[in-house]
Amino acid sequence: MIELLNVCKFIKSREVLRDVSLSIESGEVVGIKGANGSGKTMLLRSIAGLIYPTSGSVIVDGVNLRESAAFPPSIGLLIENPSFLPHLTGLKNCELLASIKDVVTNKQISQCLMDVGLDPQDTRTFNKYSLGMKQRLGLAAAFMEQPHVVLLDEPTNALDEEGIELLSSLVRKSRERGACIAIASHDALVLETIADKIYLMKEGALQPASSTAIPPVDQQCAGTQAEEAA
Numbered sequence: 001m002i003e004l005l006n007v008c009k010f011i012k013s014r015e016v017l018r019d020v021s022l023s024i025e026s027g028e029v030v031g032i033k034g035a036n037g038s039g040k041t042m043l044l045r046s047i048a049g050l051i052y053p054t055s056g057s058v059i060v061d062g063v064n065l066r067e068s069a070a071f072p073p074s075i076g077l078l079i080e081n082p083s084f085l086p087h088l089t090g091l092k093n094c095e096l097l098a099s100i101k102d103v104v105t106n107k108q109i110s111q112c113l114m115d116v117g118l119d120p121q122d123t124r125t126f127n128k129y130s131l132g133m134k135q136r137l138g139l140a141a142a143f144m145e146q147p148h149v150v151l152l153d154e155p156t157n158a159l160d161e162e163g164i165e166l167l168s169s170l171v172r173k174s175r176e177r178g179a180c181i182a183i184a185s186h187d188a189l190v191l192e193t194i195a196d197k198i199y200l201m202k203e204g205a206l207q208p209a210s211s212t213a214i215p216p217v218d219q220q221c222a223g224t225q226a227e228e229a230a
């Protein structure tokens with residue numbers, strides 16, 4: 001479980017997170033939307049233990065990140081541009097990353113590449129990948145160890161329709177196995193499709209997003225009739 005309590009973060013006297021409280025349960029997908037520079041990435045970075053709050057606390061799977069100076073024990077991250085070694089293939093890059101924890105087999109890594117629509121046998125090196133292929137590889141790396149916490153920053157960047165479908169399927173499967181998932185995205189439609197709850201980040205403060213859903217047809221008619229009557 002992820003729990004943020006009254007998190008404030010100042011960077012050079014600028015408040016980039018303002019009294020943010022948020023909890024994400026196991027098996028829950030939380031979407032975060034908001035304007036450029038509103039603080040979405042900062043929020044994800046604080047959950048990942050990449051920045052510490054100036055005040056307040058971030059507790060991930062029972063670990064208070066600031067107190068223990070630790071990273072969350074089981075985490076998959078796609079934050080900003082995924083960086084890989086340019087002269088290795090996608091498969092080799094993932095195998096190298098996986099060797100750090102050594103919790104997945106090469107067969108599972110190949111399967112994860114296929115799950116994002118990449119060919120594990122592709123001999124092209126990362127520097128020959130298209131933007132969308134790079135993004136897909138970033139997603140494969142984030143999901144390959146089946147982490148309990150998954151943080152995705154703009155995961156639909158550069159993805160085509162098929163890529164977005166595959167991403168949605170990976171998110172659904174992770175939710176089913178009980179992962180806590182946070183997704184920051186400008187793509188409101190994708191968030192509405194895959195998130196259980198959606199929040200709006202505004203100038204560092206987090207608030208529940210008002211629904212942008214189209215009202216049911218009968219209500220639309222009622223509205224039109226009322227306008228006509230008036």
Ligand SMILES: Nc1ncnc2c1ncn2[C@@H]1O[C@H](COP(=O)(O)OP(=O)(O)OP(=O)(O)O)[C@@H](O)[C@H]1O
Pocket residue numbers: 011016034035036037038039040041042043201
């Ligand atoms: N390395 C940094 N040093 C200082 N301030 C930073 C740094 N990175 C981001 N900021 C500031 O933190 C605030 C929040 O930035 P953040 O990257 O979280 O926004 P965002 O909502 O993810 O935006 P976008 O939609 O453009 O990705 C902005 O005011 C930004 O200028």
